[in-house]
Amino acid sequence: MDIEVTRAAVDQIMAEAERAHPRECCGILLGEGARVTAARPAPNVHPSVETHFEIDPQALIDAHRAARAGKAQVLGYYHSHPNGRAAPSSTDQAWAAHDGRVWAIAAQGEVTFWRDDEAGFVPLSLRAIDR
DSSP states (O other), X not given: OEEEEEXXXXXXXXXXXXXXXXXOOEEEEEEETTEEEEEEEEOBOOSOTTTOOOBOHHHHHHHHHHHHTTSOXXXXXXXXXXXXXXXXXXXXXXXXXXXXXXXXXXETTEEEEXXXXXXXXXXXXXXXXXX
16 A cells, blocks of 8 residues: 655654654644645653653644644654654554554654554555655
């Protein structure tokens, strides 16, 4: 399965991961269909930010309200693994909603994309685009 992602969104995720280190960063992936056009940073409100993430609920509410008002749709989420791999962890798999959303995971200088399907995480092929 393929996904298009703007270079700006990938750069945003990488920059957020670097700034947050050694804590996990997190945010919301915005766009249309199979095209991620933006990565919106959100506060990580989990009590253990070095090893877990929880997107601030207000940031999610705001993003969904904006989508209903005609702005970019919420396609999924991103976070970093400061001391891990750019792949879903056992914690990610345990807490995932299996709702078909896209997840981006940043670690070790790369960002990978996954679809959170009913059966678990499925890797997505990334095609970087300018817009």
